[in-house]
Amino acid sequence: MKRARLVLLASAAFALPALAQDRIIEGGEAGAAAAPPVVARAVFDPTEVSRLQSLSPADPTAYLELGEDILELPDSHERVEMARQLFARALEFGRVRPENRRTAASAAIALASMSKREGDRLWLRSVAAIIEPSNAEFTGAVPSARQDPPVAAARASLFLTQLRAGAGIEARDSLAAKGVRDVLTRHERELSANGGISVQHLENEAKKWPCTECASSGIVVPPRGQRGPAKLCPVCAGQPGMKLSAADLAAQLRLQRRLAGSYSEPWGSLAASEGAPPARDPDPATVASSLGVDARLSVWRDGRWSLPEQSPTPP
Numbered sequence: 001m002k003r004a005r006l007v008l009l010a011s012a013a014f015a016l017p018a019l020a021q022d023r024i025i026e027g028g029e030a031g032a033a034a035a036p037p038v039v040a041r042a043v044f045d046p047t048e049v050s051r052l053q054s055l056s057p058a059d060p061t062a063y064l065e066l067g068e069d070i071l072e073l074p075d076s077h078e079r080v081e082m083a084r085q086l087f088a089r090a091l092e093f094g095r096v097r098p099e100n101r102r103t104a105a106s107a108a109i110a111l112a113s114m115s116k117r118e119g120d121r122l123w124l125r126s127v128a129a130i131i132e133p134s135n136a137e138f139t140g141a142v143p144s145a146r147q148d149p150p151v152a153a154a155r156a157s158l159f160l161t162q163l164r165a166g167a168g169i170e171a172r173d174s175l176a177a178k179g180v181r182d183v184l185t186r187h188e189r190e191l192s193a194n195g196g197i198s199v200q201h202l203e204n205e206a207k208k209w210p211c212t213e214c215a216s217s218g219i220v221v222p223p224r225g226q227r228g229p230a231k232l233c234p235v236c237a238g239q240p241g242m243k244l245s246a247a248d249l250a251a252q253l254r255l256q257r258r259l260a261g262s263y264s265e266p267w268g269s270l271a272a273s274e275g276a277p278p279a280r281d282p283d284p285a286t287v288a289s290s291l292g293v294d295a296r297l298s299v300w301r302d303g304r305w306s307l308p309e310q311s312p313t314p315p
Contacts, residue, residue, distance in 0.1 A: 043078045043079060044070075044079070048069070051066050052066065053300055053301070055299060055300060056298075057089075057093040058093075060089070060090045060093040060094035060097070060100045060103045060107075061090070061094070063087070063089045063093065063107075064086070064087065064090035064094075064103050064106060064107050064110070066086055067083040067084075067107075068083075068110070070083045070086070071083040071114075083110075083114070084114060084291070084293075085293055087111045088107070088288045088291050089293065089298060090103055090106075090107035091104045091111070091131075091287055091288065092104075092288045092293075093295070094107065095131055095284045095285070101132055102132060104132075105128040105131040105132040108124045108127045108131065108287065109124070109125065109128050111124050111291070112125050112128070118254075119254075123282055124287070127283075127284050130282055130284060151178075152177070152178060152179030152180050152182070153183050153260070154259070155174050155177045155180045156174075156180045156187075156259055157255075157259045158174050159171050159175050159202075160191075160202075160256060161256070163202060163206055163209075163242045164242050164244065164249075164252075165216070165241050166211060166236065166241035166242075167209065167210065168206045168207065168208060168210050168216070172207070175202075175203060181199060183259070184199045187255055190254065190258075191248075191251065191255065192244075192247075192248040193245070193250070197248065202242075205242045209240060210240065211233060211235050211236040211240045212235060213233050214236060214240070216236070216240035217233075218232070218233055218240060219231065219233060219238065220233050220234070
């Protein structure tokens, strides 16, 4: 297998401009009859076309290996999209055959490497672990946060909550606890949506709180012996704590969920915190349809994915 090279190859592929005029059309629910043929031109060489035409659901590994080979030269949108279509079918056809479950799990990892969203990558790595739960090669790819010491990971999560709440003294104590800084440094890229918040930034933020005017209570009361109503704090405006954009807050909540090792919760909860499309549980049976791939169209004929019983169109 060539999965070790897929991440770099896919990253290069997604940097390419989309070629709308040559875009591969998926069969979808409308079936093969509604899918216009793809004009391959120089996109696929004769050997690749021959391999496409010889594919059969009985051999899921052939889909996986052809997808890997096509992705070695991701110089057009069509090639990247074809690799995605092949991996989705390798997963779908391999998951139902015990002897091909490794192929299916490998296809899930390949799809994860092509995904641009971290939520999608986590979902697909979870699928791989479900398909091959006894294989550390796949299960180890999912709960990376669980490799953190549990106590330190929990305290690191608490630190982020305390910081957002304006509990600076407690936050500084948490940051000083054994292993907490190491955990946060290891996950520094996940502290914000674009990786712009560092551990040092968080430490500096913790030193600003509690609020000097209201002790982070959000209100200011008259001194003892004086009458008057309580007022909104003029310093923190009643909202003490670190200020984050919606995207950065979502990133921290995702990280805290991972630090808690809460992979057993419904996938919908994780997807909702990422602002993702409709919730998807890591069910191998739903991957192809979730990716918009109609796996019923399992063979390649006349430049399109077709039903296996369909005969080639006469010239």
